[in-house]
Amino acid sequence: MARLRHRQYPAAHRACPLDGRDAGRAGGGVKNGxxxxxxxxxxxxxxxxxxxxxxxxxxxxxxxxxxxxxxxxxxxxxxxxxxxxxxxxxxxxxxxxxxxxxxxxxxxxxxxxxxxxxxxxxxxxxxxxxxxxxxxxxxxxxxxxxxxxxxxxxxxxxxxxxxxxxxxxxxxxxxxxxxGRTDWIEPSLALDPRPAVAFNLTIIDQLTGTALEPDLTGHVLMLEEVAEAAYRIDRMMFHLTGQASIRRVAGIRLGRVSEVTPNDPDFGQTPEEIVRYWCLRSGIPFLGTADIGHDAANKVVPFGRR
Structure with missing residues (x-):
């Protein structure tokens, strides 16, 4: 495949052009450009x-x-x-x-x-x-x-x-x-020094057992979801918490579960009740809520230790 060229923008709104300086830094403050x-x-x-x-x-x-x-x-x-x-x-x-x-x-x-x-x-x-x-x-x-x-x-x-x-x-x-710093940080991270990660429930559930699954031993695992029925949330939590690898996490926090699709008949449990149930059944500590979700209030969760 031919090498793709960078897109050109109208002068009024285009991004700064790429130049030859060194980049890719992970530390320090904001530098010009x-x-x-x-x-x-x-x-x-x-x-x-x-x-x-x-x-x-x-x-x-x-x-x-x-x-x-x-x-x-x-x-x-x-x-x-x-x-x-x-x-x-x-x-x-x-x-x-x-x-x-x-x-x-x-x-x-x-x-x-x-x-x-x-x-x-x-x-x-x-x-x-x-x-x-x-x-x-x-x-x-x-x-x-x-x-x-x-x-x-x-x-x-x-x-x-x-x-x-x-x-x-x-x-x-x-x-x-x-x-590498922000005030828009998930608030529980200020109180819990353990390494953390955050994922959409569907995504991390589908990743378990694959070549992409990271070792989350000792991590706080934060979950969020959107546009899923309660029974599907229940089924995903059954599968996720049944994995030996996931049972090694430090605990689970639940972010916002929004736009839950109708269940006929009503499932009878809220998303938090579902997650609490599977945490109790699997022996994974339920640590409370997380300020993440598919919305404009979605907070930053840096992966790993901070």
């Missing part, structure tokens, strides 16, 4: 949404001390996906390994990152390991694989498309992407 690469590893991504993100960045960072660069493959279409598996994989690897970019931000979720994760991780180099990566929902498949591979700068948190939903949400995400 910090560049974040946006990739789409999953479902289709609308050009109109990218334009909205450009406009938001222009308002919040008019001096371009922080800028975003969309990989052109974000706008490909291949059935459900933002380009076929090879195009999405190549785009992720290209931006992750690019020393002119400082961090990687997932454009959106949907479905598809599990189809490319195993193929891209062996192709990532030392530059890629220095970068920060942020996303949630379907991006969790790649984050899980990266965490298993020893990448140290990963976080569940708002995606690029969330920037047009609420300023505070995206500002919190950008703070972590640029400095």
């Amino acid at each position: 910090f560049k974040i690469g946006i990739v789409c590893a999953s479902s289709r991504f609308a050009k109109a949404r990218a334009d909205q993100i450009d406009e938001w960045m222009a308002r919040r960072h008019p001096g371009r001390e922080v800028a975003v660069v969309f990989h052109p493959a974000c706008f490909l279409k291949h059935g459900h996906f933002a380009g076929d598996d090879r195009a999405r994989a190549d785009a992720f690897v290209e931006f992750a390994n690019d020393p002119r970019l400082d961090a990687i931000w997932f454009a959106r979720g949907g479905y598809g990152s599990c189809r490319i994760a195993e193929s891209v991780i062996p192709r990532l180099d030392a530059v890629a390991r220095k970068k920060r990566y942020m996303g949630y929902s379907d991006a969790g498949s790649l984050l899980a694989g990266l965490y298993k591979a020893g990448f140290e700068h990963l976080a569940h948190g708002p995606m690029a498309s969330d920037s047009v939903r609420r300023d505070e949400t995206a500002d919190g995400a950008l703070s972590w992407l640029t400095t």
Whole structure:
């Protein structure tokens, strides 16, 4: 496949151009011209949404001390996906390994990152390991694989498309992407020193037993979900908590479970009651709630120790 060129933007809203300076740093504060690469590893991504993100960045960072660069493959279409598996994989690897970019931000979720994760991780180099990566929902498949591979700068948190939903949400995400610190942190992390991770329930349930499943021994596992019926949440918790690997976590926190689809007859238990039931049955401590979810209040959860 021919090497993809970076997309050009209208002068009013384009991201800072890529230059030849060293990048990929994971420490320190924001430096002038910090560049974040946006990739789409999953479902289709609308050009109109990218334009909205450009406009938001222009308002919040008019001096371009922080800028975003969309990989052109974000706008490909291949059935459900933002380009076929090879195009999405190549785009992720290209931006992750690019020393002119400082961090990687997932454009959106949907479905598809599990189809490319195993193929891209062996192709990532030392530059890629220095970068920060942020996303949630379907991006969790790649984050899980990266965490298993020893990448140290990963976080569940708002995606690029969330920037047009609420300023505070995206500002919190950008703070972590640029400095590794943010006030938009999941609050329980300030009180619990144990390593933590956060995943969509469907994603982590499907990852168990695969080559992408990381070792979560001793971790606080935070879960969230959207648009699932109560019986499906119950079935996923049965499967997840039945795994020997998951029974080694320090405990489970439950984020928001939103847009629960109707169950006929009514299931008779709330999502929290379901999770508590399976935690009790499996011997996994239920640690309470987590401030994460498929919404504009979704907080940042850095993976691992802090």
